[in-house]
Amino acid sequence: MLHTKSESDITSLAPSSPSRSPKRAVYYVQSPSRDSHDGDKSSSMHATPNFNSPMESPSHPSFGRHSRNSSASRFSGIFRSSSGRKGGRKRNDKGWPECNVIVEEGNYDDFDDEKAYKRRCQALMAIFGFIVLFTVFCLIIWGAGRNYRAEVAVRSLMVNNMYVGSGADFTGVPTKILNVNGSLRISVYNPATFYGIHVSATPVNLVYSDVVIATGQLKKYYQHRKSRKNVLVSIVGTKVPLYGAGSSLVISDNAAVKIPLTLEFELRSRGDVVGKLVRTKHRRRISCPLVIDSTSNKPIKFKKDSCTYN
8 A cells, every 4th residue: 555745744844854955756665564464465655755864854853843842751750850951961971861860768788687686686585585484494393392302211220240359450450350240221212293313322331439340332223203112231341440449348258249339321312303404402311329239130120219310
């Protein structure tokens, strides 16, 4: 389809564009039709006047009111100066007009740092609160566990063999010699309702006038909650020199020898209430006075008030 410009169109373009050269013949540009979608080869012809340079074209934005208005509307907004004049606008290295860029106040890095700081503070406060609550809980459990002290009772002492005679120590000094062989029975009760205890003791000593004539050791063991256990401790003393302490002892072949002694030891109990974090420890110092007859094989029984428990 051919389109030609009328005389009125040519006359209207003549005053708006300065003619630097005589008018030339009109040439035509053939392009595919926009309305054809089925692939046919129909085309439309557009008439375009021939100019020497692009500056002479009526569509150049530098000439004509219509082009001037369209360019002004195209660069409106932030590219237009506040005074409305284009002549005073600055341009950059590429020829584009400069515009005033609004810079937002504040720094996003500072805001992120503030949020991170608040999160750290909240985490520290949560950890600190958990530690405080756990500490209070442990103190309550520890205080409750302190009331459950192991109960100890010395039941009896059986002396299997006892001999007192004259002799000499390892350096050859003459003195009285004492041999003792016996066993001590002890009862231990754990009243704790929610934890067991570890039981141990210091050496169990038989003392005569500040001289230890026999000793024994209680083996460490674990005792369950709300349970009672009887423990047997062997006490042995072999060729113990008495030195000056034995001067009051009268030795005869047929007469019985009665020796006043004192049984001393300390019982220790440890309860793990909350693992190794919360523990309860108790100590009971036990002292029992007694008299041993060298000719008797009967066990010495202790009453409840026979011993002192500190």
